[in-house]
Amino acid sequence: MSRGAVVGQDDGVTRTRLLSSRLAALGLLLLAAITWAPSAARAAGPPDIRHVWTIVLENKDYEDSFGPDTEAPYLARELTARGKLLTNYHGTSHASLGNYLTLVSGQAVNVVTQADCAIFSDIFPGTRTPDGQTLGAGCVFPRSVRTIADQLQERGLRWRGYMEDMGNTPGQPPTCRHPRIGAVDDTQAARAGDQYATRHNPFVYFHSIIDDPARCAEHVVPLDRLEQDIARPQTTPNYAFITPDLCNDGHDASCVDGGLGGLPAADAFLRRWVPKILASPGFAQHGMLIITWDEANIDPDSSTACCGEPTGPNTLAPGLLGPGGGRTGSVVLSPFVQPGSRTDTPYNHYALLRSVEDVFGLDHLGYAAMPGLRAFGEDVYDRTAPAPVPAGPPRCVSARSGRVVAAARLRPSARGVLLTFRARRTARVRITVTHRSGRRVTLRRLTRVRACRAYQVRLPDDVVRARVVGAGRTVAVARTASAEHDEEAEGAAS
Numbered sequence: 001m002s003r004g005a006v007v008g009q010d011d012g013v014t015r016t017r018l019l020s021s022r023l024a025a026l027g028l029l030l031l032a033a034i035t036w037a038p039s040a041a042r043a044a045g046p047p048d049i050r051h052v053w054t055i056v057l058e059n060k061d062y063e064d065s066f067g068p069d070t071e072a073p074y075l076a077r078e079l080t081a082r083g084k085l086l087t088n089y090h091g092t093s094h095a096s097l098g099n100y101l102t103l104v105s106g107q108a109v110n111v112v113t114q115a116d117c118a119i120f121s122d123i124f125p126g127t128r129t130p131d132g133q134t135l136g137a138g139c140v141f142p143r144s145v146r147t148i149a150d151q152l153q154e155r156g157l158r159w160r161g162y163m164e165d166m167g168n169t170p171g172q173p174p175t176c177r178h179p180r181i182g183a184v185d186d187t188q189a190a191r192a193g194d195q196y197a198t199r200h201n202p203f204v205y206f207h208s209i210i211d212d213p214a215r216c217a218e219h220v221v222p223l224d225r226l227e228q229d230i231a232r233p234q235t236t237p238n239y240a241f242i243t244p245d246l247c248n249d250g251h252d253a254s255c256v257d258g259g260l261g262g263l264p265a266a267d268a269f270l271r272r273w274v275p276k277i278l279a280s281p282g283f284a285q286h287g288m289l290i291i292t293w294d295e296a297n298i299d300p301d302s303s304t305a306c307c308g309e310p311t312g313p314n315t316l317a318p319g320l321l322g323p324g325g326g327r328t329g330s331v332v333l334s335p336f337v338q339p340g341s342r343t344d345t346p347y348n349h350y351a352l353l354r355s356v357e358d359v360f361g362l363d364h365l366g367y368a369a370m371p372g373l374r375a376f377g378e379d380v381y382d383r384t385a386p387a388p389v390p391a392g393p394p395r396c397v398s399a400r401s402g403r404v405v406a407a408a409r410l411r412p413s414a415r416g417v418l419l420t421f422r423a424r425r426t427a428r429v430r431i432t433v434t435h436r437s438g439r440r441v442t443l444r445r446l447t448r449v450r451a452c453r454a455y456q457v458r459l460p461d462d463v464v465r466a467r468v469v470g471a472g473r474t475v476a477v478a479r480t481a482s483a484e485h486d487e488e489a490e491g492a493a494s
Contacts, residue, residue: 047336047381049359050286053277054103054352055242056200057266058096058251061296062087062329064263072267075331079274079291083333084380085342090306091295091325092349093318096251097139099294099325100202102349104147104241106366108312112137114320116199118188120179132366133313140181143207148239148353149219150208151362156397157238161203164223164245165196176216178204190256195245200294202241215400227276236282238360244269278333288334288359290352296326306346307373324348336381343379351375398451399424404470405449410479412461417479419457419466423449429470436462 066085070076092102097116098109110123123138134145152159167174169191178198179185187198203209203220210216223242230236247255250266259265270291277289296302298320305324312318319325330347347355354368355376363369408421419431431443449455449470459466467476 046355046359046376048286049288049334049336051236051238051240051282051288052356052359053240053242053283053287053289054356055244055270055273055289055291056100056103056249057244057291057293058200058249059295059297060250060263060293060328061302062327064297065293066329071263072270074267074271075263075291079270079331079333080342081340082278083289083331083339084337084382086330086332086347086380087342087344088306088327088346089292089330090304090309090327090346090348091293091319092305092309093325094295094298094303094320096294097199097202097205098318099349100200101141101205102367103353104149104202105141105145105206106132106350106353106364106368107141107145108133108310108314108367109318110134110137110312110314112139113205114315114318116188117205118185120181120183120185120198122181129313132369135313137314139205140210141206141208143211145206146208146365147203147206148356148362148365149203151357151365152239152360153400154402155360155362156399157360158236158397159219159239159241160225160229160237161201161220161241161243162223162226163196163201163220163243164248165194166201166220167222168194168196173217174222175218176204176210176213176220177201178210190246190252192257195247195252195256197243197246197251200243200246200249212400226273230277230280230282233282236280239356242273274333283335285335288332288336290330290332292330292349292352293328294325296328302326305348307348307351308370309348309350310367310370312367332376332380334381336383338383341382345374345377345379347374347376355380398426403473403475404429405468405475408466408468408475408477410459410463410466410477412479416461417459417463419459419463419468419477420454421468421475421477422454423451425451425471427470429468431457432467432469433459433463434465434467435460436464 065072066076091099093099093109093114095114095116098113101107101113117139120140121138122140123134123136123142125136126142127135129135134141149159166177177196185198187196198204201220246252247259247261248265248269250263252261255261255265277283300321303319303322303324303326305319309324317323350367350370351373354364354373357364357368358375402424404423404425404427405421406424410417410419426449428448432440433443434440465476465478467474
């Protein structure tokens with residue numbers, strides 16, 4: 001955090017109490033939720049972007065980062081010359097954590113996430129409002145609350161969160177690091193050699209991710225894996241969320257190891273990592289890099305909002321001292337962005353989430369679905385990118401959940417009836433066929449299928465229906481007398 005006694009506390013629990021007291025004194029508990037229907041119309045689609053990187057820095061006003069006296073010349077001069085400066089970009093809340101959560105889920109803050117969750121507690125009661133918000137107070141969202149990570153994985157797209165210093169401390173998990181539910185978060189203050197902060201890792205605040213430890217460990221990883229991942233398009237995530245440590249994000253004015261912090265440290269971090277991203281094959285033709293901040297400084301002048309930001313159902317002042325997280329600015333670099341340009345269009349974290357969801361053709365989560373909220377448009381995407389390299393055949397990605405079988409068809413062939421299908425994931429299956437007489441038979445020839453492979457099973461010519469059961473899910477396919485229509489239905493296995 002930056003200015004003021006509230007955020008100057010080193011002890012996380014003390015800071016939580018002070019912030020909570022201020023919230024209570026200001027009477028910030030909202031008793032009714034604002035509701036709306038999800039927006040029906042979308043703006044013209046974004047360009048052919050296939051890889052998005054987001055780097056989140058900490059606690060700087062626009063003038064600090066981009067003004068004439070900036071301590072970040074690489075960011076403010078060189079990177080803006082290569083990309084587009086969003087001069088009117090805003091954070092959505094104070095303190096840090098709420099902004100990170102908004103960026104990946106569209107969820108607004110509550111009184112505990114505003115205080116950066118010194119104790120890693122579940123949100124209670126955790127019920128949902130019609131506009132997709134979660135009611136209550138606490139840190140970790142119920143399993144039903146989805147993130148952009150869940151959306152991407154459901155589409156078979158790759159994502160990763162890269163966290164600097166995660167795994168540096170012996171005895172701590174090298175991936176997916178977070179406290180136990182109900183435990184104190186021991187990363188609230190930096191330590192020499194380990195300046196990882198849980199509150200800057202949004203993915204571990206969702207049960208939809210941490211309740212599957214193997215999945216979380218695969219996707220929420222140390223930053224040092226980024227360089228290897230982006231070396232080839234096949235291993236480059238479609239969506240990468242990058243969090244520097246508490247020194248390199250500009251959060252701490254001086255680093256716990258004695259190094260120089262603040263904007264000079266953040267600028268050095270960008271100088272080290274941004275060229276690697278820009279030189280990667282995934283960025284060259286179809287990439288977009290967004291460099292943003294979680295919030296501006298915490299004071300009344302830096303707690304402004306934009307874009308019709310609602311307060312949310314759990315607090316009247318997302319910015320503690322005002323309606324938002326303040327004006328920070330952001331930089332966008334992409335082959336689809338005119339170098340050295342700028343836009344004054346107002347954007348915030350909800351708008352950024354909406355913009356990334358639009359890139360991948362996803363629904364809008366939480367307040368990213370607000371009617372009238374503007375996603376990146378022609379003011380940002382104002383350049384025709386070089387002609388894309390011809391794409392090879394689409395790469396199949398094994399599904400982690402849902403039905404095992406897709407694209408099932410049952411049709412006559414020269415020798416009987418042919419059942420064909422594609423496996424979405426590796427699993428054991430059971431095939432049951434129904435003959436015209438009504439007799440049902442379970443086949444024993446095929447018991448296991450592998451993800452991304454196509455299968456065909458030849459059946460007697462009087463078979464009229466087939467059921468493929470795998471992982472508790474059933475796909476049923478029927479053949480009409482003329483074989484001109486295939487019908488596919490899905491349900492729970494009986």
